[in-house]
Amino acid sequence: MKTYKQGFALLLSSALLLSMSAAVSAEEEEIEYVPLQAEVLNPIGAASVWDVNSHSVLFKLRNGLVGKVTVGSTQYEIGNKTGSFPAAVILEGTTALIPEDDNFIKNVNLENASGNVLDIARQSKAKMFKVKADMETEPAEQSGDAADDPSVWVHPNHPEKSLIIGANKKASPGGIEAYNLNGQRVGSYGVGKMNNVDVRYNFKLNGQKVDIAASTNRTTNQINIFAIHPSTGVLTEVTGNNLASHMEEVYGFSLYQSQRSGKMYGLITGKDGEFEQWELFDNGSGKVDGKLVRELKLGSVTEGIVADDEYGKFYVAEENVAIWKFNAEPDGGLLPEARIDTVDGIRLTADVEGLAIYYAEDGKGYLIASSQGSNRYALYDREDGEYVTTFMVGDGNTIDGTSETDGIDVISYGLGNRYPNGFFITQDDTNTEPDGSVANQNYKVVAWEKIAKGSDDKLEMKGVDPRKMKKR
Template identity: 55%
Template structure:
């Protein structure tokens, strides 16, 4: 884990009621992007959420699959070049899992996303050579909430079942068990639902620990049991949107898997354009924050929605892993153009923020381990 801890600065002031202390938030360290994706075709607030897919044979051919709220899904290579575009509806959040059992001994990698046009969860098979997508949704998984919003996948290492985790604009949560039909399509069965107090979008599941994290945008990050029988009461509050480590809105969440249960939970603090890093295990202790700044023609990142991270090396450009962030205001030669995603070498983040790099966790080989 982190080799040192930042020491908070205490500012004391004397007032009529006595002495009071104000804790100042530690400043975010600056990291430089290595690349950026092509801009999305739609204007305004369109790019939203990325998911990193690892190629089974050539890690440098891994892909970034991203949502375009203006009407579809996009697939990029690691240089940021757009390879595929799919007109599927107003897609909001996306996630990826590996080796989903599609029946008759066939396993496929899947990407799944919330579709706000049809108010459904859409499932896609990922071509294991090219990263191209094929819709394998069966009977439409239509949400009971008025408008689907946040999304994550969860693969239970306890039961080997796969789940879709969905959030709504009013804080609604639904969990669907995914299963393959005899036609090779994927269906969903509602197995749990509850509500948070206010709008929530960011959500991520830690498959190894069996927990999920939900970002209630103006309030806090909450930790829940990810199993369908986990109930509606949080296990813990990770942190609050109080302007210290997190400034509302709290947006995207992602998990950096480390060796022996180590690693990080990372959150997009949209209100001050930084990313807060927490220990993945235990009480999710706060580690540090970082921001992405201008570098060699690639502009810095502001107002991020979705993020994703991978601890696994993806070729010579990203030998220690990669971090991907949506950029709310994409600049080119000083002019604002359509939004895109920024790519950062994890080694750059680790060096500047004093975080781990000695991890090489292939998401395809993530094993169940007993955790306290």
């Protein structure tokens, strides 16, 4: 265990000196410090976040008890109990360090072992099947790590004219790229190094309801917003002046459209585990501005994030640790409600990257996670978090399989005769041509019915119109 030491003088009060009737000089002690999250909480399966406003680590033990440790204080809380460290908690960089204290560790471990309500389900042994892609997009125009995260825009009148909108991490020529359902590039928008992209519908702008695409821009460290033309699918930037993130470098992104308040939010993750929630609104000048309404910090790198608009939840992938479930409303608290699964090499292998929601009828459906380290995709029941199955996208005759996937998306709505049940789309890190040569990265598409029928437990196939979400 790595320790951190701090010397300090232990001064005895004059009252104690009198009572002892002797002069006692100050003596030096060494206090050993340990990282609270990395070496105390993470190994026992607790959830923890950094509260930016109170400069505290908040944690939730497996039995549901919530605790708090504050930088600069000697006091700690575990449920309704309090205790004291031998010295104040300190901050080294972005890491909270606690004085090594047997009583604190003992109490945490005892409470943590007394129950388990944090883990939403007892996940079963992994299952796996393979599918083959039905279509692939044109390769990115740049070599290297370019294509990252896709999203799907559904055309309001002609679903077969829907678009795949992808984020490109190379700044030129296109940071946002649009593809038709044949995989052909039909639009390129050079606005910076875009990381993750998402789409929502019926956003109120200029007195009208418009469809929007939004993305994190690593060049400007902000959110970029685009209005989507309802017939042509052409993107027009409508980014206002107040969407610059407070974190050092933006990373993952999801939109959240609340079925409770009707408001639209942008959810951002950062490379150091940061999270910001921005309320998005019409600024009265035909542009979209935002205000920061919630922020916190997980213990390590996070990227993948997705919101379930109907249930009012969002899921975030702490890449080497777990998938966490949070309340998506801005007043929904800072700690996760539950852990969906851990990154233990069984169902999920680091890094856990993209996340997506398959919306089925009557509130059913799935959370899908990209297990990058095993080139697989894990499905969890959207209602109770139970693990369902895992699939891979394998090599076909003309389209190769996927590997080391970053972003994913899924659409449950029918997109014409070719995709009557929607499809799953995934980024491919190593795009191999039929002759064995390696092309630039691209996206692979799998018709949903292949996945639904390929599983031992047949999956849901009745999707919903993304413009007609319901509060669950």
